[in-house]
Amino acid sequence: MLDRLRVQPGQAAGLFERDTRDDLGLGDKASAKKTRKELLDELFELQRLLWAEDERAVLLVLQGMDTSGKDGTIRRVFTGLNPQGVHVASFKKPSEQELDHDYLWRVHAACPPRGSIGIFNRSHYEDVGVVLVNGWIDAAEVERRYEQIRQFEQHLADNGTVVRKVFLHISRQEQRERLQARIDTPEKHWKFNLGDLEAREQWDEYEQAYEAAITVTSTDDAPWFVVPADRKWVRDVAVTRLLADTLRDMDLQPPPPDPALRDVVVE
Secondary structure (H helix, E strand, O other), X not given: OHHHHEEOOOOOOXXXXXXXXXXXXXXXXXXXXXXXXXXXXXXXXXXXXXXXHOOOEEEEEEEEOOOOOHHHHHHHHOOOOOHHHEEEEEOOOOOHHHHOOOOOHHHHXXXXXXXXXXXXXXXXXXXXXXXHHOOXXXXXXXXXXXXXXXXXXXXXXXXXXXXXXXXXXXXXXXXXXXXXXXXXXXXXXXXXXXHXXXXXXXXXXXXXXXXXXXXXXXXXXXXXXXXXXXXXXXXHHHHHHHHHHXXXXXXXXXXXXXXXXOOOOOX
């Protein structure tokens, strides 16, 4: 499953050709729910080993259009895990203090400590997407930032943070339905922002910006995965499997027994 979602280095992201309703061979919603439950049980044990080893960290970057399901993915993929070992950072409009630093300053500060899993709800990729679409920086600056981001993510990988990046890929029609549902349901009005409609008018520009960014920043040590997200149950299984496979492949090991405790008896 994950091989077909991964964008190999030097390969185009291919967002325009990918099916946002792909079921990834999961069958139906009921069987997918069972699969996700099994993966979550495994994740619980793998997180425990990551915490015990305390030498490496995992960073999961979530990007996508408005309503693509970043919040929902976090709720469903990380349910049941030890919250002490999970760190979520949401990147909204930069504060005045953040604007007084380079664009990666706030991002680096939010990276997960060793032994934990970090999730970025939006990320430094806003600084090569939103800013470009809105004309706040030019194409030459975007190219410089691509290189800086590749170097930054390689620095994280070289220092023990395993980086995985996910683009939650929804269709324009699916976004329309989700936005309308927020408008039609008073209890969901808090989730709706009129600015979402302005961004929707720039759909093609945003998708082109993501296509370019994903294509040039998917590397061996910080790969991108394009996850079909029109069907929430498919999205949830795909991201859960990615995280479980990532932790499993790390071959996590708890520290060796302390010989000083060998003969200790608690009275």
